[in-house]
Amino acid sequence: MAVPSLATPLRRRTLDRLEREAFDCVVIGGGITGAGVAREAAMRGLAVALVEARDFASGTSSRSSKLIHGGLRYLAMGDVALVRDTALERKRVFALAPHLAERRWMLVPARSYAGLLKFRAGLATYEALGAVEEADRHRNWNAEDLAREEPLLRRDRFPYACAYREYVTDDARLVLANLRDAVLRGAVAINHAAAVEILVQDGSAAGVAIECRASGRRVRVRARSVVNAAGPWVEAVSRLEDPGAPPRLHLSKGVHVGIAAARLPLRHVAILGAADKRSIFAIPRGGVVYLGTTDTSYGRGADEEPPVTRADVEYLLEPVPRYFAGAPPTPEDCVTAWAGLRPLLAEPGKSAVELSRRDEITRGPAGVVTIAGGKLTGYRKMGADVVAQVAEALGEPLAPARDEDAPLPGGDFDGDLDALARRCAREAGVDARTAARLVRLYGTESLDVAARGAQPLVAGGAVVAGEVDWAIDVEGALDACDVVYRRTRAALYDPDVRAALPSAVASRMAPRVGWDDARAAREAARVAAQLEADLSFREEAP
Template sequence: MNPHGRDALIARLSATPEWDIVIIGGGATGLGCAVDAAARGYAVLLVEARDFAAGTSSRSTKLIHGGVRYLAQARFGLVREALHERAHLLRNAPALVHPLRFVVPARTRLGRAALGVGLGLYDRLAAEGGVGRSVTLDPAGLHAALPGLRDEGLAGGMAYWDAQFDDAGLALALARTAARLGALVLNHCALSALVVEAEQVRGVRLRDTLSGREWTVAARCVVNAAGVWGDAVRRLADPAAVPSLRPSQGVHLVVDGDFLPGRDALLVPRTADGRVLFMIPWLGKLLIGTTDTARDDTPDEPAPLAGEIDFLLATAAQWLRRPPALADVRSVFAGLRPLLGGPGGGATGRLSREHRVEVSPQGLVSVLGGDWLLYTSPRPR
């Protein structure tokens, strides 16, 4: 029997009634937890209801970055930590994570100078983990970097370095690493219920979504790493649990690469809704994104909401000499961010992208919020 085949994995699950740690969710956070726990010698079971990274973790902007926009919010600690993790991933996964230069246009010399101050701080926060130094671009340099940019009236800009990655590929690499370290990592295996005894979580009930077969396994610790569906898992332990997450949708468009020729990415420093927007070379195409739209639901397969595609195309038209039209869109994908905040009004763009580790009165450990870059550091905050 193939030790990595599904029959062998199912046989191992059936033969192992108790685990040290059971992790719910096969996205960035769950897989990162599985690698860490297995490396420490724990008996680890990770289950994913669909496929690894089937949700948010395969629908990112494909960037490993420190978050330039957080500098304006004076969140220097978050930026420093993210840049540290960026350096870690560049070293450990060079086949999946690689440097990418970004160009930020400026409309005035004063604006260009302000960008220079911010990106100089970004370089310093990266310290020895920096990829390259930011440089000032005059109008000619801006045109040379991005000849497809509508640069009339611009005062040049700045270029700085971050990184790009294959999000789904990195998820699969983490799954393989966890398995190599001894974890049982099983997709298409859904959580049916938590086993709660004496008001404490003692295990899980699982269902194979392919065969319908079911198991009940005991666990010393159950980790809820279900991403945007984390509140639903929390309610299995405590039906009265107050929501901690506010889903936000990010939509991306894929168009032909010749709409923005060159090797550099474009960062639009401010959109009509006060955010930044990226146009990034990706597998020979151009990736445009993203939006930040609050949602009250958490569908498995989110689709663009009214106006999201139009917003991205309209923003692109403000910056590209040859802007793409709706007929030029080759692909559209959307993901849901698990933002900390709970229900309520206000723009989701202002909510934290950080994570929080919560231990419920029933002993359920929930890793809430977070993103790809900080998947390696799910510690209490």
């Protein structure tokens, strides 16, 4: 059985520990960057704490395209170093968590053989940079191959395609896996506890003050160094250290929409050309095929819920009938949607589309180490770079990393998800659809999850009751939105249970977290309202 690492019932003890102990480093921000920093620091023997104002991964790190990829398009921007680093990192993430880095063929349709050859030239460089093994090198498909491999593709327009390997992840669950690994190595982490003050002693950052959303308790967390890894909220945290801190970010809004898989029965990940010549992805996952992403400058600040407009949706749906057979989808066909903000490094005169996804580490006047920018795929290297800066600030050499190649929770298997799913179905007594879903979220821990309750939470659905218990006892879920959006991921991939799920989750949570009937009803209503808001596409952003 897995050792509980972020248990909600132990929340008071976690606050006590944060108040009582002194740390080498406190990290502000519980997205993928902060999680990577915390794990690296713990591996290096540092006493580390992590605090998150909302839920873990509630910002950008649960709202991405959910790909572990090198970013082939950045080659055209001349960012060879970024592409090389992230292309190589794909294999590292797969080794650590194969359930959260599923190898998939990514299809690039071509109108002509000459177009196919042109793409292959760039792809050869990409595969060389990423040290792609022979078995995973790209394949070229003609019309006959496509009729078999991707029959939905319009072969009258695209008689050729190149298929190359990329990795599909679940971004929020990758964050949770890294945080749990950090905690198992000695870190302390808490969500729904906002940093409200940078503590300063003799001119240097000496910790943070946090406020717990659940209890209202204020705690002073003492630490010899502070890391700002707050993603889109980096500037707000920087102003806690220096009220006059200049702006550094260019926020870009990325929107995704999901169409029921039965409506768009795509087999592989595909790259589509949008009307403005950008590329967007079409990615099959669970009960949906999701399309994304947009890349538009966002000047309203770091909103928790950036609006999805009807124009965003129409932009993403426009290429579908040009590439795939069938009736053109409309905004009313969308069954899920999400929007996130990318914290890009600002460059004068450049639009969001033109900006690099590189990261940058700086130190503030009180010594706070701030990391901004970066890509999901490069989170591990960013964590190592930040911890190196922390060690330099502390004036101490870093200890060698302990067991850095040990798998993340749930990742201790050979990467054969289909075999793991068959085992899960056999031993947990669930159907094939449920087993396939569980292993892609929990890996080998899917059996532990199912042991807490293998019955469907909603009749006919693939979400099982034990997932709610696991979310509370192991993964720090504090409210029903945490469970629906960032633990089970049902809000994104399981449209068939959206209507009944809020009440089912709240009812299952209530006795475990001490809610009365009125509180459970409020939680269910809050989730239902958010699910409805997700699909209430505005005509335009206010």
